Amino acid sequence: xxxxxxxxxxxxxxxxxxxxxxxxxxxxxxxxxxxxxxxxxxxxxxxxxxxxxxxxxxxxxxxxxxxxxxxxxxxxxxxxxxxxxxxxxxxxxxxxxxxxxxxxxxxxxxxxxxxxxxxxxxxxxxxxxxxxxxxxxxxxxxxxxxxxxxxxxxxxxxxxxxxxxxxxxxxxxxxxxxxxxxxxxxxxxxxxxxxxxxxxxxxxxxxxxxxxxxxxxxxxxxxxxxxxxxxxxxxxxxxxxxxxxxxxxxxxxxxxxxx
Numbered sequence: 001x002x003x004x005x006x007x008x009x010x011x012x013x014x015x016x017x018x019x020x021x022x023x024x025x026x027x028x029x030x031x032x033x034x035x036x037x038x039x040x041x042x043x044x045x046x047x048x049x050x051x052x053x054x055x056x057x058x059x060x061x062x063x064x065x066x067x068x069x070x071x072x073x074x075x076x077x078x079x080x081x082x083x084x085x086x087x088x089x090x091x092x093x094x095x096x097x098x099x100x101x102x103x104x105x106x107x108x109x110x111x112x113x114x115x116x117x118x119x120x121x122x123x124x125x126x127x128x129x130x131x132x133x134x135x136x137x138x139x140x141x142x143x144x145x146x147x148x149x150x151x152x153x154x155x156x157x158x159x160x161x162x163x164x165x166x167x168x169x170x171x172x173x174x175x176x177x178x179x180x181x182x183x184x185x186x187x188x189x190x191x192x193x194x195x196x197x198x199x200x201x202x203x204x205x206x207x208x209x210x211x212x213x214x215x216x217x218x219x220x221x222x223x224x225x226x227x228x229x230x231x232x233x234x235x236x237x238x239x240x241x242x243x244x245x246x247x248x249x250x251x252x253x254x255x256x257x258x259x
Contacts, residue, residue, distance in 0.1 A: 001061060001093075002209060003054070003084055004073025004101075005034040005046075005110065011248025012104075012202035013073060019251045020209035024231070026216050029065060031057035033084075034076045034110075040201060040243025043108035048076045051083035058087045069216035071097040071208050072123070078115040085122035095128035095215040098163070099208035100136045116140070125162030129221060131208045132158070133169045148178065148189065155182035167211075167225055169204065177233070181225055190226060192233045199239030199247030206251055207232045 002021070007013035014030045021028030033054050037045035061067060070093050075081045088096055100119060102111045111119070116139055124130055124140075138145045141157035145168070155166040165183040177195075181188045210228035215221065231254050238253030 001029045001031060001058070001067045001070040002073065002212075003031045003033060003058065003070060003075070004099075004205070005036055005076065006032055007202075008035075008037055009039040009201075009243070009248070011040070011242075012205045016202040016205040016248070016251065017071065017073065017209040017212075020206050020231070021213050023251050023254050024210060024213035024217075026068075026213045027065075029061045029067070031061070031084075033074055033080050036074075038104070038108075039245070040247050041245035043104050043110070046076070046108075046110075048080065051077070051079040054080050055083045055087050058084070058091070058093075062087075062091050062093070067091070067093050069095045069097070069212050071099060071212040073099050073205055073208070074101045074110045075115065075119070075123075076110065077112050078118040081115050081118045082122055085118075085126060088123070088126050094126075095212070095221075096126055097208050097212045097215070098123055098127040098130045099204055100130060100132050100140065101204070102136050102139060120161050124158070127163035128215070129165045129167060129211065129225070130158060130163045131167045131169060131204065131211070133204060134172050137168045146173070148173075148180065151180040152182070152187055155180055155187070159184055165221060169207070171200075171203065179229060181222065183221070188222065190229050192229060195233065195236040195239075197236060197239050197241075199241055199249060200236065201246040201248045203232055203236065203249055206235055206249055 002017035214224035235249035
């Protein structure tokens with residue numbers, strides 16, 4: 001299941017998540033948290049759904065279809081974060097991948113400032129993995145994150161908040177695309193060539209969705225993270241320059257290359 005917002009441009013949010021789930025061979029369900037009016041140039045409008053309705057979506061799917069793994073994306077408000085955390089705990093939803101979406105690629109705020117503490121206190125302790133980018137990691141740990149050494153320090157600080165593991169995405173660092181994975185014991189740096197493209201919209205959604213899909217199939221967490229990074233690198237390499245702004249990555253690249 002993806003618990004996230006809708007992207008009318010199709011490049012991120014539940015649209016990207018469901019594409020990724022299907023391409024990796026799992027049946028995807030969704031609980032919408034918000035509807036956005038957006039395209040490659042930016043986010044032009046957001047309508048949040050009531051927190052109790054978000055919870056109801058989770059409940060009815062869990063009751064009928066079941067949830068083998070879930071991920072969160074845009075949660076919008078403290079009330080929605082709290083409602084999601086309550087249902088995850090009550091239903092025992094696991095594995096859970098938390099993508100702490102705070103700011104869109106175009107700079108629009110997708111998580112209210114007063115929701116960050118609720119996310120840290122209520123949702124992160126339930127997470128199998130949390131996948132912040134550099135700015136999100138800085139917001140979660142309260143310190144600058146701009147080097148690999150600072151990524152490691154941030155991963156350790158975020159791990160102290162309760163998730164089983166942390167993956168800090170280093171895509172905004174110069175040089176190689178280096179992500180840092182920490183499971184409470186071992187630090188692993190996952191490296192890939194940097195793809196020279198402006199079509200990066202949905203990168204974080206696709207990565208966290210790919211990890212979730214692989215976990216749902218029983219893949220161990222370190223292997224799921226490594227394979228998901230390959231998935232998103234292929235999606236970046238194949239991304240087409242759609243629209244006037246940051247075009248979407250292309251998850252279909254995985255299918256075209258045969259998985």
